[in-house]
Amino acid sequence: MDELGEGSRDVRNTYLSGELRASFGHIGSSMSDLDIIFVTVVCTHTSILTASTFNQSRSSTPTMPSHEQKPVQVAEASSLKASGGQTGGMIRQNAFVDVADNICGLRMIAKPHSSSDVHHHGDQNTIIFAHSGVGIVVSEGGNKRVTLHPGDFAFIPAYAEHQEVNESDEDIVWSIVRSGGSPCTVNIDGWGKS
Template sequence: MASLLPLIQDILPMILPASVAVTKAADILPPDTQPGGADGDTAAGVRVISRQAVVDKTDSMCTSILVVKPHSSSAVRHHGEQETIIYTVSGNGSLLSQPKGDDEEPERHELGPGDFAFIPAWTEHQAVNDAEVDFHLVIIRSGGRPVEVNLTGWGGPQAKDTAQ
């Protein structure tokens, strides 16, 4: 059986061809939130924008983007059982992670363009932008569709409004 494995690996791509999926930035974000674009506020005072980029293409991974406007922050959240990698595209900000104890502050991780962060499953975290320009992040998760559980605060219950 082991001798058939190389043959199967060579034949399988011919039997089940795959195609490349591309998602254009213009299809995800309004022009004023694209990296290198104007840093003005978006309509209706939206301060955090989360959009799916590549989902349901494989069971093993998916990606989305997060834009945190100046002087704003995402909700405290976790991604359930999904492990997450964050890549900073542009801007500078912080990734806060779950405090170790009740009397402690969240741990602050400074992020800038080109930086990566790994977030283990179920780990509470929050993206914060104290700067004057948009903070753009690419979020890559295990699993074919993103899980975002917004909380009322550190260690708090799930928030009723999960639009953020």
């Protein structure tokens, strides 16, 4: 580098600690900590950009990727009907199925004092969000019980055998998201029989 501007320092190949960054305060009030971090990264790659160039690039308008813009879809609660992979004791209602290759969503209702069959969801990971009621997910061969209260989330890995249980006097309602375009449910005859 030929000559640095007044008050500038050559910081190539230098890691700047918080104390060192603070000592750069005399460069000018237009420089921020973000600018200093950027300069450090740029200098470790032996390229030179000025703070004004960086500020211009930060203020440029982001561009949208060039894919087809698809419309937002809504599945109204009143339109959901029992469908898709069912397991005893539970009512599963498809909300979004076959609208994307890698995700689907449904609602599950468990009536009071009911339990599902032991089952898994094949190669699909599952996320549960508990809307109402207190429900239980049984797993690990029937040895582990996890209680879900309204507002709780649960993650069920692909092929994990489990069972949903409602021991209460009210319905439980869960939203379920799976990592496939259409929900997969594999009912089995008991723990470890898949």
